[in-house]
Amino acid sequence: MLENGSRGLTATRMGIDTQQELVVYMRSDCQVCRSEGFVAQTRVRLRLEERYIIAKLNLVSAALLAPGSIGLSDSAWHKLGAAEGDRLRVEHPHYLTSLSFVRSKIFNNRLSAQAIRHIIGDIAAGRYSDVHLAAFLTACSGDRLDLPEIIDLTKAMVSVGKVLSWPGRSTVLDKHCVGGLPGNRTTPIVAAIVAAAGLTIPKTSSRSITSPAGTADTMEVLTGVELSLEQLQAVVGAEGACLAWGGSINISPADDLLIRVERAINLDGEGQLIASVLSKKIAAGATHVIIDIPVGESAKVRSQKRARHLSTLFAAVGNELGIRVLPVITDGRQPVGFGIGPALEAADVMAVLQRSPQAPVDLRRRALFLAGLLLELSDQYAPGEGRAVAESLLDSGSAWEKFRAVCRRQGGLKSIPTAPYQRRICARTGGRVKSFDNRQLAQIAKLAGAPKAKAAGIQLAKKLGDTVTAGELLMTIHAETQGELRYAENFYHRVENVCRIE
């Protein structure tokens, strides 16, 4: 029998979106399944010509699949690049020897460069299941990677993806915020200013890891961010800047897979963080990078001490990998701007770029500060000169013009959606706003649907130090569905001191 002899089965798309996990479906009475013993296995290797994936095996009843067929989840279908009717071979996956290194790390041993390369190679090839990824991330978190391990991890992550080059441009700038501060959307403004100054900043951003919005999520509200490598190079060639999603050009495939599981377990360890950020900067071809590290009681980095430690590590790893990294410790006590969530943050960004009188002052100030430092880091401007140059480029409208030009090349500027469901949250007592809980605010915005629901999130009406009277508006929760609005509001009322007034 052909089916059994060649072990070929006909590919069919199941029409199941498994949220990125690779799943294949086989009939439990399938000859291949039985003769090869796949029934007893949880994972199989699926081959199409020279390409293959490792996927989770689900057994299905006869009603769901024709005899001689094998079903693929949407994610498996795309990853393998299958077409309806392709003949696929099903094999036993090789035993993953790199898992012994993960085990070793769990027991607190140092990993060699070779061990790390082995692990990251297997991850990038899609050979780790979600539980393996979760174990690796957990084992590496909480300061359990030392400096040589972080350097090796960064190198390994660079080596499994593409590395972009920018011929003719010796200085390539980039910036990154380690996160944890809702609304800190300086990147689009900084990129526009720096490019308006004639410098190069091919900005690729990630989508949210644990926050209600990543820069790519916010930019996607305003324009297209899923650019091909050719499109990206064309935009940068013409404008000196782009504002794209890094995932679509596959510059750090291992990181993309790790981030999905980090998001599920709401975890973002120190070594992993540095490797993730710097590997993407190096892969994007950056030579000079600023890292924004906001510090606050409820930010990702909670103390000056930890921020200084992180700064040292960032600079050391950058140095070892041949790029200049300038870490900057900033104020992370409250959200930046008024909006939290993709569309609401996009509105803040637009207000600053368009010099609206309602534009959030803190977002403008942070963007000018970082843009100024980046101008100076490039050696095009003298120390102390950057900030004034940045301000004149923003206030003259040059940055706004540059931003519009970039968006035009990325598919045009879109209008910002408004959430159909909104709930006003008012102060119970009067006084002064003493603190915000960034984590709870982020959680509420996520429960309201951000970042998947673009218009969802929170619009703050008050900021730190503002005077409030009882009954006055503190913030508005925005959602695209009533269920999510209720869910987010219930959470707000269950926790304490999201916004403390005294």
Added chain:
Amino acid sequence: MLENGSRGLTATRMGIDTQQELVVYMRSDCQVCRSEGFVAQTRVRLRLEERYIIAKLNLVSAALLAPGSIGLSDSAWHKLGAAEGDRLRVEHPHYLTSLSFVRSKIFNNRLSAQAIRHIIGDIAAGRYSDVHLAAFLTACSGDRLDLPEIIDLTKAMVSVGKVLSWPGRSTVLDKHCVGGLPGNRTTPIVAAIVAAAGLTIPKTSSRSITSPAGTADTMEVLTGVELSLEQLQAVVGAEGACLAWGGSINISPADDLLIRVERAINLDGEGQLIASVLSKKIAAGATHVIIDIPVGESAKVRSQKRARHLSTLFAAVGNELGIRVLPVITDGRQPVGFGIGPALEAADVMAVLQRSPQAPVDLRRRALFLAGLLLELSDQYAPGEGRAVAESLLDSGSAWEKFRAVCRRQGGLKSIPTAPYQRRICARTGGRVKSFDNRQLAQIAKLAGAPKAKAAGIQLAKKLGDTVTAGELLMTIHAETQGELRYAENFYHRVENVCRIE
């Protein structure tokens, strides 16, 4: 519209075996899905009257599901106890506050008793996804739980399940091996001897965690092991012993869920191990327990020092929870008996019980040693007397009679299956057998299909110290399919020193 108003959807079984993970399938165009914002979520809460489960959400195309229906994986179907046509309500799951404790543990902080209870309660209720379980297990492994944490974890795991009581029996015995030693199947023999002596040993065993066979897997070859609580109590009431699978009576629901993920990441941490073992013993109503800790270079416990540390912890946790625990350190340098894998180990057990001349001497010796200690621990026999009593009960045929009686009550004694595919592995050089690699042997048996494929595994022809000539048989790999046989054999040839001859 009813569907939207009541948020009720019609339950249908998808016919997809997701290997225990709870998955629900909703149409992406479903009203409930869209109006409640489930499209943007990865997990939902599914309610049927007062029962509910938290499940992973997969979105499916219209072809797979009728309008107004919701599909359930086999596991979700059983866990919820749904019937075709039931109206199910879909809700947003509560935010899992216990995950903040898991995060805290990842960052190496101590967990309070309350935090542990909270985590275990959520796990037992099925609220953790696989990646959450993997993160928790990893965070707790590698000696990262201290004694109070292990005690609290044990108590929490007992508290979420049933606790059996044995009225009229003040002394209830049990034994457990921490594992890592292939073929160490003393339990059925020990239980038969102890019950033949008139004592009580309601043995509930687990299926394999990371090994090619657990006692429940081996016993399942010989008789029924999935007993209801009533059946189990009837068997023990009549015979003083049972040899059942613990999972079917739900005595430690959190542990059953953790074990599945431990198996996937091949991890079994110290604190988790102690809590898992002792919570099940306490839940089974045991008062006196022997813990077999085999030590060997390739066993789970590799040094006498670690074994002593583990012994101390076992005794201390037992003491705190009010049971007598006697840890026993044994020789773990090589597999016990000849067989590795459910059916092959069952054959060894039968040979010892039936006093066959071919019975493996080491399995017999270990079983007599442990049974003797257990008889003495019960205070029914004086120190030093146990071993002789055990031997006489085995040699007289009383233990075999007792074993047959127990099997009869558990559904009858079955005949042992033989694998249709076998491959002989012969020595390349002559000499003496200097060492076995237990881990590699276990891996080969698992690749051959054990424990799911009952007849699969390894039959050893030589043991430590035996003389071998070049070309002589060392072992035979058994498999139920040719694919698995090839897979296991390839692995044997890729690794070194599975059996070292010098």
